[in-house]
Amino acid sequence: MTENLAKTETETVTVDNYIGGSWRAPASGRRIPSLNPARKGEVVGWVPDSEPADLNEAVAAADAARHAWRKLSGAGRGALLYKAADLLENRAEEIGRAMTREMGKTLGEAKGETIRGAAILRYYAGEGMRPVGDVIPSTDADALMFTTRTPLGVVGVISPWNFPVAIPIWKMAPALIYGNAVVWKPAAETAVTAGLIMACFHEAGFPAGVVNMVIGDGAVIGQGIAEHPGIHAVTFTGSNAVGKRVGQIALARGAKYQLEMGGKNPVIVAEDADLDLAVEATVSGGLRSTGQKCTATSRVIVVQGVYETFKEKLVAKVKELRVGDGLDGETWLGPCASEKQYETVTRYIRKGVEEGAELLIGGGRPDDPALADGFFVTPAVFDRVTPEMTIAKEEIFGPVLALIRARDLEEAIALANDTEYGLSASLYTRDIGNALTFIRETDAGLVRVNAETAGVELQAPFGGMKGSSSHSREQGRAAIEFYTAVKTAFVKP
Known part of the structure; x- marks a missing residue:
């Protein structure tokens, strides 16, 4: 053996x-x-x-x-x-x-x-x-x-x-x-x-x-x-x-x-956030491992004052990502783990479009013919996502990010908590008051400030709230x- x-x-x-x-x-x-x-x-x-x-x-x-x-x-x-x-x-x-x-x-x-x-x-x-x-x-x-x-x-x-x-x-x-x-x-x-x-x-x-x-x-x-x-x-x-x-x-x-x-993990981007840092963490937290993490970022809740700027930066960053075989040293994002998982992810992407969300980028097969025999899907970013949409409620377990607009931090936290899950959540802000409010009021077992949702340290307790x-x-x-x-x-x- x-x-x-x-x-x-x-x-x-x-x-x-x-x-x-x-x-x-x-x-x-x-x-x-x-x-x-x-x-x-x-x-x-x-x-x-x-x-x-x-x-x-x-x-x-x-x-x-x-x-x-x-x-x-x-x-x-x-x-x-x-x-x-x-x-x-x-x-x-x-x-x-x-x-x-x-x-x-x-x-x-x-x-x-x-x-x-x-x-x-x-x-x-x-x-x-x-x-x-x-x-x-x-x-x-x-x-x-x-x-x-x-x-x-x-x-x-x-x-x-x-x-x-x-x-x-x-x-x-x-x-x-x-x-x-x-x-x-x-x-x-x-x-x-x-x-x-x-x-x-x-x-x-x-x-x-x-x-x-x-x-x-x-x-x-x-x-x-x-x-x-x-x-x-x-x-x-x-x-x-x-x-x-x-x-x-x-x-x-x-x-x-x-x-x-499971999880339906949110990242909140406050108006005072370092947007470049927030974009890097959203991409890493949501799309590394092809989004196949229980702590992966799925919902991206952005306060309206920085929404458009953040969206532009996010799309530009996602465009840079290389999809390919994980054994290729140049690959950033590998395939979905199986045909079943590929079908699940692409079904959710179609559902997002059908329910009225705007697909800004990705969601299809890569253009490279060398990847035609694998379960590859390009990372998807949706705009105009509302809380009642399927892609905002159900765990996708794939490289899909749903952008949701919030009036202010209070509404952003309310949107973050509006889910049956409660595994992880993160906030990007420079304000200690915002950070403490987020830590106190967010219904998740793992809360992180200025760090991506996906990150579990072996010496610290890990587990979720609610249905997670x-x-x-x-x-x-x-x-x-x-x-x-x-x-x-x-x-x-």
């Missing part, structure tokens, strides 16, 4: 499940192709189409391994995370190329994400030596009362294709350091990348069964994780529709669950709240 993964830019590889410390073919014998969205005829890898039997085997392996794993010291668990981090970082080029070939992200972004994954592993490796409880005064003078943390057991991880390294690692790393075993279902679209990640855990020497990977359809393996009585907690990142189903299933059987879902989240938080020290339970101890001589 580890010897035949993605060594060249054209090689087709075979990926297996990873269960109980070994690579295993799916019980069904069936495999599905992982395709290159820049050249849809190119098969990057053949990946398992697993069945419930594979999942059952993985859960059994995790259950058998978790008891010894939780008894290992935090420092001992951390040492293995450090080893996995070194392996991941050393293979950033290989993993980055596999990621680019599978989902289209530019190579620079893909390598950067892989290095970020190594940093996340190192952060949580250090958690093995940090405090996990408090001493609490007792009314009994002879007693010692304190809290500690205990692992949940087996954690099911369901991760998406858009950040195939960072997201699963920021879920698995805390689960592991706090003493849980893991069963991971990566997205099938990026399963070659997932296999390379799992190879790092394998070679780092994690005990058999502590980390397992089962690849397959979400309706089979993802739902199976949510339903499985041997899985004690489920952490999910993906669409709202699927996330809500996962949460309902887990709740019905009493399992702990954590959901991170189950109101839990990931990353940083906040992760301990989900992956452990508090135990209160009372000791008397």
Whole structure:
């Protein structure tokens, strides 16, 4: 398995499940192709189409391994995370190329994400030596009362294709350091990348069964994780529709669950903003990774005094962007990750035009005939967007920016909050009063001033409000709240 993964830019590889410390073919014998969205005829890898039997085997392996794993010291668990981090970082080029070939992200972004994954592993490796409880005064003078943390057991991880390294690692790393075993279902679209990640855990020497990977359809393996009585907690990142189903299933059987879902993230441009800075951040926040980020800028709410100037600058900047294969060093914007995603994005662009928004630029296929075989779409900017339009309300998950005019900052914040989502938001201003008002009044879990909406630091809590989240938080020290339970101890001589 580890010897035949993605060594060249054209090689087709075979990926297996990873269960109980070994690579295993799916019980069904069936495999599905992982395709290159820049050249849809190119098969990057053949990946398992697993069945419930594979999942059952993985859960059994995790259950058998978790008891010894939780008894290992935090420092001992951390040492293995450090080893996995070194392996991941050393293979950033290989993993980055596999990621680019599978989902289209530019190579620079893909390598950067892989290095970020190594940093996340190192952060949580250090958690093995940090405090996990408090001493609490007792009314009994002879007693010692304190809290500690205990692992949940087996954690099911369901991760998406858009950040195939960072997201699963920021879920698995805390689960592991706090003493849980893991069963991971990566997205099938990026399963070659997932296999390379799992190879790092394998070679780092994690005990058999502590980390397992089962690849397959979400309706089979993802739902199976949510339903499985041997899985004690489920952490999910993906669409709202699927996330809500996962949460309902887990709740019905009493399992702990954590959901991170969609966003319709606004950037507000105040009249006193540095417009060049705001344009740069809007383009980067909205169009990097082809807009396929849950924190990507989607709505651009501009106060009317600077609206026209900002619009001109934005369109001029978008015209400069080069669309192409992510392995080309000159490419700024790669393809949509799949045919399904391409069809979704282009459908929303047509909907915007039909509902009366003005398409200022983009929204079609690139002129370059060399890109005709890929799922490419040129970045789109809409003008005359009103809050009731579909492109102003629904998550597109593509390179589409919707310009919305506001009378003043007060109306801009009201427009920003007028959504079922509440993941991230940003404001561009030079006024500290504006910044504090925005921070106080914006309904989003991540608010940023003079910085793009897309930007999550690994040491800080991350999660949304309203329909974007189950109101839990990931990353940083906040992760301990989900992956452990508090135990209160009372000791008397």
